[in-house]
Amino acid sequence: MSAHPQLSFDELTTTEETPLHEVTFVVVDLETTGGDRTADAVTEIGAVKVRGGEVLGEFATLVDPGRDIPPAVVSITGITEAMVADAPGFDSVLPAFLEFSRGAVLVAHNAPFDVGFLRANCERLGLRWPKPRVVDTARLARRVLTRDETPNHKLATLARVLHARTVPVHRALDDARATVDVLHSLLERVGPLGVRTLEDLLDHLPDVTPQQRRKRGLADDLPNAPGVYLFRGPNDEVLYVGTATDLRRRVRQYFTAGERRGRIKEMVALAQRVDHVPCAHPLEAEVRELRLLAAHQPRYNRRSKFPQRAWWVVLTDEPFPRLSITRKPGGLGPFGSRRAAADAVEALHAASAVRRCTERIPARNPRGRPCALHELGRCGAPCAGHQSAAEYEPEVIAVRDLIGGRDDTLLRRLRAELDRLSAAQRFEDAAAHRDRLAALVRSLDRGQHLAALAAVPELVAARPDGRGGWHLAVIRHGRLAAAGGARRGVPPMPVVDALQASAETVIADAGPLHGAPVDEVRVVHRWLTTGGTRMVRCSLPWSEPAGSAGAWRTWLEKALTGRTPYAGVD
Structure with a gap:
């Protein structure tokens, strides 16, 4: 980049x-x-x-x-x-x-x-x-x-x-x-x-230990420029990774009394040198930080060290598919915790007749016994041969279409149940049901946002740098492939051409994010959709499916603020 x-x-x-x-x-x-x-x-x-x-x-x-x-x-x-x-x-x-x-x-x-x-x-x-x-x-x-x-x-x-x-x-x-x-x-x-300097004076005012003061020299060779910094220990291991808009000034703050975090003081005591990676703008710094965290897994960082730990909800590959929670990207997600994924599964079960049991059911001659859910009318009992694979398939298609943004029938079923509970004045049940529906809408909306971006082979975007120039980024399948900038007075399009020519090659993988790390796609999506960022080039239209959860955003905002605690969308 x-x-x-x-x-x-x-x-x-x-x-x-x-x-x-x-x-x-x-x-x-x-x-x-x-x-x-x-x-x-x-x-x-x-x-x-x-x-x-x-x-x-x-x-x-x-x-x-x-x-x-x-x-x-x-x-x-x-x-x-x-x-x-x-x-x-x-x-x-x-x-x-x-x-x-x-x-x-x-x-x-x-x-x-x-x-x-x-x-x-x-x-x-x-x-x-x-x-x-x-x-x-x-x-x-x-x-x-x-x-x-x-x-x-x-x-x-x-x-x-x-x-x-x-x-x-x-x-x-x-x-x-x-x-x-x-x-x-x-x-x-x-x-x-x-x-x-004034900054020297403000850093000198706090009462720091002689050891901290001696290590201030580790920041002396850093530039006053944006980028990523890496504290390295006695064996050259990476202890900590961070980003800064001013590398020298930020790193020097670790050697003042203003730094009160115990684990960071311990890290500074071990540090032998500070490496840095200059970056063109904050997006590149954020992405580089995420990649370095994943590569080195520094012991003193707490976040984003294990991007593969996201959870997903998928339909199993068998004659009578069921919902399963997995680490492998696919289906609905990503979720930050297994509990959040389990809540989404519960909401999908409430909206559909996809089976809840975990046994593997053969396509022919199943020999199981119906469970209580069959008696309640919430399962067709394919385990006992009461429902064929063809009869079971519409429920599976409804879940797939909801996750893929092609249809929101299941959300409307949940909304109808919410209206029924509200009309029956079962307000506590309605509130719990509303919260499940809101969580499902939020997770669907988030996943469809990220999947739509990751589906685009290449796009180029520009954001004003605040000084009359542009921050530029080449995004391929949701990943940052090149970053640069055009100062005020510099024609931006030749810079764009150079960035595209030198950008990293990204090979798309399977799954909704095409192999891109979850955290990186989130960071890139936020940068693209805020701060006045403009699209320069796009190899394919960046769009969301017509039946996506985005149509439910207004309902979600009202539900979360309590303005319409039980009502559904129009």
């Missing part, structure tokens, strides 16, 4: 690291009536905007808290109720501050306090919280300064130890100015430790 020579993965980079001298920081400090962000209010806000050591602007105002200021707070801040009597309320101050700090990284000393008040007031006022990245100078100081350098990490102490030009006095703007000096001093300390 290679792209046109004009397309470089460097040009597909979506996330670039920002040097610290290019980062705009807004250092903010709040004074409040107390420490409870839900019960207390802001009395003053001060902020300083800086970039590259230069002050770009300041923001400061007293705020009317709309409530009394406790005497203890007045004694600390010196802000009295008389001082804030004519001040604006925070409902007018906060939008102005959000505009002042838009696009910047927020900095505060003990940031959870200040940022928590800002976020809580956004929620109270119905304003959108912009989710800025945040740097906490108190936390950074704990990472940088030793106990010999500072007795504690209070702002006043750090301002003295680091020789800040402004002395903090529990007034918002002065404290913000002091925090600016503390921030710059701390940034000077982390520079020799390899912290050169």
Whole structure:
């Protein structure tokens, strides 16, 4: 799956690291009536905007808290109720501050306090919280300064130890100015430790073990590009496989305190190197990840390692076929669990007279005895010779036609039974019957979707890449055979021609998915049907049969939301 020579993965980079001298920081400090962000209010806000050591602007105002200021707070801040009597309320101050700090990284000393008040007031006022990245100078100081350098990490102490030009006095703007000096001093300390970018700084803030920190170097040679990464262990075995839109940045996150999963920490401790596979776009990354998971079955991945473990419901090959649950692709499916497949079998039995017994019945001279189901009129008792193979065949055809999307008679039978139970006011039975019918419709719809795609020998599709270009994919029998892209200004059709010429050969197999892995067809189908993807070429029409379960989607949506709990479709 290679792209046109004009397309470089460097040009597909979506996330670039920002040097610290290019980062705009807004250092903010709040004074409040107390420490409870839900019960207390802001009395003053001060902020300083800086970039590259230069002050770009300041923001400061007293705020009317709309409530009394406790005497203890007045004694600390010196802000009295008389001082804030004519001040604006925070409902007018906060939008102005959000505009002042838009696009910047927020900095505060003990940031959870200040940022928590800002976020809580956004929620109270119905304003959108912009989710800025945040740097906490108190936390950074704990990472940088030793106990010999500072007795504690209070702002006043750090301002003295680091020789800040402004002395903090529990007034918002002065404290913000002091925090600016503390921030710059701390940034000077982390520079020799390899912290050169904002991303380096944010990764450095968490408290990580020396072992984690040493292994950060495993990500140094990875590109800032989309693809798949593979952690390898001491014997070169694959420990873990994942995808990322920015390989270098994602892998570095495994070496920070933000990674809390125990099994992943264990994996990182074993890892000796990280390999990567650059990809043209996210679809290729997802597909490559699935194939690598199936090939290596890494011990620390939990999903999609065993694509062959899907379940299917098939009709057996014998004179009087019955429904059977199997791993071999065919019939109705795929199902993620045997229980789900068994529920589908139960629904099909409720809709048809296909036998439930498991014995093999000969075509001639059967010698069995009728069971209770025959007495209930739910089985023709072919085991006892009461029903010939020709008489039994229509029920088998009805099941095959339902699975193949050629006829929905069995669904209509189930709907009629649902209506009967509802009319008889047997609502609990009706609800259970409705759920079985809904599950069957869902599984039929899913299987017919995937089978219809896998039946197409080749199609080419294009999705906008968000930058004026195209992500391109060649799909053969539901599998990704080639992936590439055309940047803005590059004619896409020559790239399409090159991709088709170099695409993998796919030999179709038997079964509804023609040999394609279930997970891969699902991923490809989702990509083709979302995000504005367009069809470029198609060797055969990609269509679903007229009698498919898709005609029942409206009923299914209403049934699952409870708007029509018992009614069927028109």
